[in-house]
Amino acid sequence: MTHPKANRSSAAPWLGAYLLVVTAPMLLLLLGGSSAPGRGFAWDFSMALGYAALVMFGVQWVLTARFRRATLPFGIDIVYYFHRYLAVCALAIVAVHVGLLFLEVPQALGSADPRRAPAHMTAGRAALVLLATVAVLALARRRLALEYDRWRMTHWALSVTAMVLALWHVFAAGHYLDLPWKRGLWVLFAAAWLAIVLLVRLLRPWRLSRQPWRVAQVRPEHGRVSTLVLEPAAGHRLRFAPGQFAWLTLRHSPWSMHEHPFSIASSATRDDRIELSIKELGDFSRTIKDMKPGETAWLDGPYGTFSIDHHSDSSGFVFIAGGIGIAPVMSMLRTLADRGDRRPLLLVYGNRAWDRVAFREELDQLQQRLDLRVVHVLSEPPAGWTGEHGLITQDLLARPLNSLQAERGDREYFVCGPTAMTQSVEAALAALGVDARRVHSELFEWV
Ligand SMILES: Cc1cc2nc3c(=O)[nH]c(=O)nc-3n(C[C@H](O)[C@H](O)[C@H](O)COP(=O)(O)OP(=O)(O)OC[C@H]3O[C@@H](n4cnc5c(N)ncnc54)[C@H](O)[C@@H]3O)c2cc1C
Known part of the structure; x- marks a missing residue:
């Protein structure tokens, strides 16, 4: 999770835009009028929730479309988490949309038997079942031991099908879509959704195919x-x-x-x-x-926003890496060395065993080119090891960090490693008095 100082202020407009887009259907219901008479609060509220959920599901595609400007203020990992939790919220809203009708206006739901129900009502029900399946598979992917690529393709195919069915349901039911301008807005929404799907699945891969x-x-x-x-x-x-x-x-x-x-x-x-x-x-x-x-x-x-270049005014950097979490840190150290940067740097690098420490020889060389101190931490040290050992705990971090003395507050901290390590290091840094806004983490496992 990154907290890019330079971009934090630009998060508010994106959040505002999201809330506006999602609540727009309710506002339109309130403001726009309709040629058809209302059917009571439960009915109106249920319809408003249905429309809001549809917009939320549509916006889900924007969240994972990797638009750089929209993800920059938050970090792409946060946006993926947002995508995940909003999906559950949207699904809950659809459940209330149906539940309200079931309790207050049951005749509106009609028969659940697809042979007797209008096709668009069956489409709505099928969309709900598919979306629930998508959510369950996403939340339980690990427990179900689903292979990531296969899960992702299933996730995509089920979501597209659900969205098409939901749009069919809305357009065919036509509630509150009687005024041409309202219908026009929903056509625009459907077109925007389709454009994003085509951009992500066709246009972007085509652009990549030209840059092998x-x-x-x-x-x-x-x-x-x-x-x-x-x-x-x-x-x-x-x-x-x-x-x-x-x-x-x-x-x-x-x-x-x-x-x-x-x-x-x-x-x-x-x-x-x-x-x-x-x-x-x-x-x-x-x-x-x-x-x-x-x-x-x-x-x-x-x-991604996990970069020293978002904090170029910092007086120095502290890197805390576990295992392959060293990869982005190597990029930052190599870049600093190539730029001839002389700011003080500290790397606390945790691994299980000495023979597993990737880049250890190059780190030795980098200490000659940079004002860099490397603290290796081994959880299974060999006999005779005199360096730090165990996990990267608060006590362990306190030793090298205390030697930074007064400068400590001016530095930016970059943490990358297994999720458990990252979380415990973030807690340790907070306990050591490091301002959370100076701590930037990259997670290698988003969902
Ligand atoms: C921002 C970021 C940077 C990363 N940088 C590195 C790096 O520099 N070096 C490195 O070794 N690893 C890195 N990873 C982790 C790497 O992406 C996964 O280890 C790799 O995709 C595993 O794939 P697999 O099929 O070998 O293993 P699997 O056993 O299939 O996957 C293990 C786990 O990796 C994740 N994963 C798998 N496939 C994907 C995918 N297509 N997209 C997103 N997550 C996936 C899932 O959480 C999965 O449970 C990074 C991950 C992220 C999110």
Whole structure:
């Protein structure tokens, strides 16, 4: 979760815009008038909730469309969390929409038997069942051991189908859509939703397809990490801020939805050679070491706000990394070194064992080029280890942080590692008196 100081003030207009768009249907109901008479409060309120939920579901697509300007004030991980919780809220609103009718105006629901019910009512019911399925699969993906790519495709297909059915339900039911301008607004809404779907699934992949990358090298690192070195195959460039990430597609076309997010680990001073350091974790990451030079890759990026470049006025930086959480930190350190930056830096780097510490030799070299102190922390130290050991706790962090003395408050803190580590480090930093606005975290697992 990032708290980019420079952009925090611009979050309010986006939140305001969201609330306005979602409440617009209710406002229109109140303001717009209708040629048909109202059917009582329960009916009107139920319709307003139905419309608001439909808009919320439509906006869900905007949230995951990776619009850089809209995600910048929050960080893309926060936007994905927002997407997740708003889906549950929207589903609850649909349940109230139906529940109110069931309790107060049951004749409006008619028969649930699809053979006797009007098609648009069956479409509405089917949309509700599909959306509930989407929510359950998303919330229980891990427990159900669903493979990520397969889950994502199912999520997408069910959501598109549900949205089409919901739009059919609304247009065919036609409640409060009798005035042409109101109907026009809903046509506009449906068109905007479709445009976003086409942009994300067709236009963006088409743009990516024109900018292929070529695997130049696959470099093994300690700790079952492979660094994939990519060069542009069409003369294009990827300008990024150190610490940002990109979605990588390998062995599939850019239209395939087989993409995985990885931090760019290389120096931001080079936009013609991108390095991604990938730890073997699952089906996809295990295949990186088998990639061959010359194979094609696709990169959608850069994204994210986890970067020193959002805090260029800071007097120094503290990095706290666990395992492969070092990848975005390497990008920031390499960039600082290439820029000849002399600000004081501290890296607290946790790993299980010494032979798993990725980039440990390069970190030694970086200490010569930077005013950098590296504190290695091992949870399973070898015999004779005299450095820090155990987990990265408050007590452990207090030691190197106390030596920063007065400057401590002026620094920005970057935390990246397993979710449990990140959360406990955030709590430890708060207990040590570090202002939460100076603590920036990147989560590698969003949902
Ligand atoms: C912003 C960000 C930056 C990251 N940077 C790095 C990095 O520099 N190096 C590195 O090794 N790992 C990084 N990761 C994690 C990496 O994306 C996952 O480890 C990888 O996608 C796992 O895929 P898999 O099929 O090998 O493993 P699986 O076992 O299939 O997945 C393990 C977990 O990774 C997540 N995941 C899997 N596929 C995706 C996907 N397509 N999109 C989003 N999440 C997914 C899911 O939470 C899943 O439960 C980053 C993740 C994020 C969100």
